[in-house]
Amino acid sequence: MSHYYRLVVSCPDRRGIVARVSGFIAGHGGSITEASQHSDLETGRFFMRYEILADSIGMTGQELRDAFEPVAREFDMQWALRDTRHPPRVVVMASRERHCLVDLLYRWTAGELEGDIVGVISNHDDMRSLVEWHGLPYHHVPVPSDDRASAFAEVERRIEALGADTVVLARYMQILPPAVCQRYAGRVINIHHSFLPSFAGARPYHQAHARGVKLIGATCHYVTEELDAGPIIEQDIHRVSHCHTADDLVRFGRDVERAVLARGLRWHLEDRVLIHGNKTVVFA
């Protein structure tokens, strides 16, 4: 199967960026199979993502990076070039609700996620059998309320030991300590079970039911130190009515959550999500 070099760039907008980058790639014989750009007129920032057929360029990823470095400097770029032969390593964190985990495991085995799930960490032991059936290590790290610090130190060691590039909070229901948020900034993805910014915090479906909304939602976002306030990657909703109890909302919500998380994670793993302040550019 073909592999690709994926170039992702963000820089101050100015004339000639596309010409320079596409000229660079064409100059090396590169064949671009997918190209996306965005100029943010408010902030004057430019974003781009190119997929380049690796075989069309007679260079390794590192050689291409070295060659591109001067271009990047010239335009003051934040950038990355990834070789799709090295998929990101994903650690999933879960608690007792298993719908998101079941869904991610299914999608991973079905080849829908461009990443390798390398392990699951949970504060409960409930899903060991499910996870191990998928051939993955299951790390049970309890989080006692009187010793969260040690627990999260252990969580962090496990994440590191698993070599995680991306951490997914698949209804983990625990708030990560600020240090972890900072260390893995832009690499921890959460699914919040409301249509943010409505109903941040605890028991959002019960809040939604009490308010009598006619649509409930879910939000996939990057985790930052401020709870439920990080850059939003994806959202979706489900229609509800007076017939539905808070439990019905929870049930509908499960479907929305897993769909929204899966889309958000997929885009993240394909380098389609660029963080822009507290917002995202998503080249979906």
Place this chain on the structure above:
Amino acid sequence: MSHYYRLVVSCPDRRGIVARVSGFIAGHGGSITEASQHSDLETGRFFMRYEILADSIGMTGQELRDAFEPVAREFDMQWALRDTRHPPRVVVMASRERHCLVDLLYRWTAGELEGDIVGVISNHDDMRSLVEWHGLPYHHVPVPSDDRASAFAEVERRIEALGADTVVLARYMQILPPAVCQRYAGRVINIHHSFLPSFAGARPYHQAHARGVKLIGATCHYVTEELDAGPIIEQDIHRVSHCHTADDLVRFGRDVERAVLARGLRWHLEDRVLIHGNKTVVFA
């Protein structure tokens, strides 16, 4: 064309209500063409709405009301019986944005609304020609910031003179005084240009843009004294992305607003919306 008696009931839930009411109607030879019920298990309240073919009952609306009164008392009902030959009178209030007004006028002339629009009140004169082309009186009542009290006294006089059963705030952009909210409680419908409870208050699309949400929405609700906090009738959303400016959100929002307002108003006029505390039962 056939006309109907429409019976709407809310009462404490207990056994035998449906049997009693449907038995009453059957006993008078009444033919029920549409029936909806809802038992709210949390609050123990029961709601129902019946459409009865008027010709199937040899009684006037008032006679039917008199006959039903003992049943209503027996079950401690809040209830109403309306004859569809007497459609509600609707006053629309608008400001400078005309998308909702244009849409309501179109739907009214197309026969989509079971009510009579009897006049338009606006704090600007911009839409006089449009409204008068539809054969409706246009009341220009400016609302100077230093004399809102007189202005709203005038507004209230006009609403009363027009004999309004329902008042629609079609992007009126002014906050009604508490006295008007109370006087017309359950009969003033507003369209708010966000997915409440997110982004209550001013400039919701700009708030949404700043937060970087991936869906924007609109909410049709009854007006209460607390701003944007009344019972929600209907909501809907539109997908947006990083490509869209705040102005694009405003534009998409117009489509959502007019659709949501039209659905909410239609259901209200057909007696499909029952207020239940700060929530609604909608027999759509």
Place this chain on the structure above:
Amino acid sequence: MSHYYRLVVSCPDRRGIVARVSGFIAGHGGSITEASQHSDLETGRFFMRYEILADSIGMTGQELRDAFEPVAREFDMQWALRDTRHPPRVVVMASRERHCLVDLLYRWTAGELEGDIVGVISNHDDMRSLVEWHGLPYHHVPVPSDDRASAFAEVERRIEALGADTVVLARYMQILPPAVCQRYAGRVINIHHSFLPSFAGARPYHQAHARGVKLIGATCHYVTEELDAGPIIEQDIHRVSHCHTADDLVRFGRDVERAVLARGLRWHLEDRVLIHGNKTVVFA
């Protein structure tokens, strides 16, 4: 936990049905927790579904059936009364695509389906481990193209041995013989991977891709002898664009299929789906 008697009725429409049935239930002290009715004005047929709290009636299901029989006869009803303590037995048939099966198994274990999955039959052996991990028997019945008759005789024996009330074709990819369709009429549910009636038959996503549609869909329907033409229970869609290959459509489609099948099956198992000629009444 409470259990319910669920009464489902279809009969020629005439005055007094609701009064008679609700009077019957009230007369036995029955407490109705959910009630739905529909009068089809075109065909003059009436449909109703009542959920009755079993404890509110001092009778067994059979006693209640016996007592209701005269009412049913009087109104020429097709009817059933089910005790929710006896959930329907469900046999799932699958082939090589596992997304629908994985989803149904998850929902079943999560308590979302009011029925017992009692076994899986497949023409391939691929999903044995998955199914057996869920503690269910897996029946591998190959369907050789030169001896389909024997294969389906075997399939039918297995369905019967499993005591199936409902058979779900979860992307089974084989056409059931007419005899099976007839024998299990109204009890075999299929998920078709297109928005019927568009793209009936084989490879619908490739047909959709070739036509350049902007939305793809899936359809859950009862199986009849005519391929993909039975009564539709539920449909949904997913937006696509020129960016998407036929393989992308297949991938999006999997999400739509499993969601639509799950909703359709759930409603069927809760006796919410009444067949009306080649259409359905769905009291969702």
Place this chain on the structure above:
Amino acid sequence: MSHYYRLVVSCPDRRGIVARVSGFIAGHGGSITEASQHSDLETGRFFMRYEILADSIGMTGQELRDAFEPVAREFDMQWALRDTRHPPRVVVMASRERHCLVDLLYRWTAGELEGDIVGVISNHDDMRSLVEWHGLPYHHVPVPSDDRASAFAEVERRIEALGADTVVLARYMQILPPAVCQRYAGRVINIHHSFLPSFAGARPYHQAHARGVKLIGATCHYVTEELDAGPIIEQDIHRVSHCHTADDLVRFGRDVERAVLARGLRWHLEDRVLIHGNKTVVFA
């Protein structure tokens, strides 16, 4: 207000196109504000659309065209360069249903459409007042069934006299003769009131109602000689149930039709729609 040069290109895909085109624009000092590309891997065809801030280039549109000609030849491009100061001229054709026309007129006056509506042609006289109120000429051209040829000759003369770049069939309900379809190929947009390819031809909502579908839809497409079979620009749907009569479907459908037509037309007028065989590339 800024104006733009809009460059739209389709050509055989090969390396270096983006580099050559963006290099050409950068070489002339051009500032690209929006860029979209698509490589169709199946057909090996490449599509692109650039918005270039006109002030950033010291050339007229014609000078820019002349300068680009050699590039276009080199890559065997089908291409166009449009100056947004010259918006396309739009003729709307309607019959008796006015929802699409009302909506287009509203959007045009609201500045949502990047084009000038220059006149309305109808086979009925019903909407003269509405159209003239908007300050537009109304051409009543009856289409008698026994002399369609003369009628359409007259229609064609009017279209030509109005200098139409784009013709919109806003529920015109008449089939254009092949000669007109050919002459205005890629410039006549129709709204069909079904989710094509389902229910092509007459009375699609009644067909949909008879089939018992759970979603109805509308399709905006380019008109070709084959009825309802041209390249699809946009589609959308609305959920329906057993409660809804064929008339309800017609009513819901009006909302979908006008939304879908408005989106399709907007994209067409902004040069976002590129025809690719019987499909479209839509840079929405």
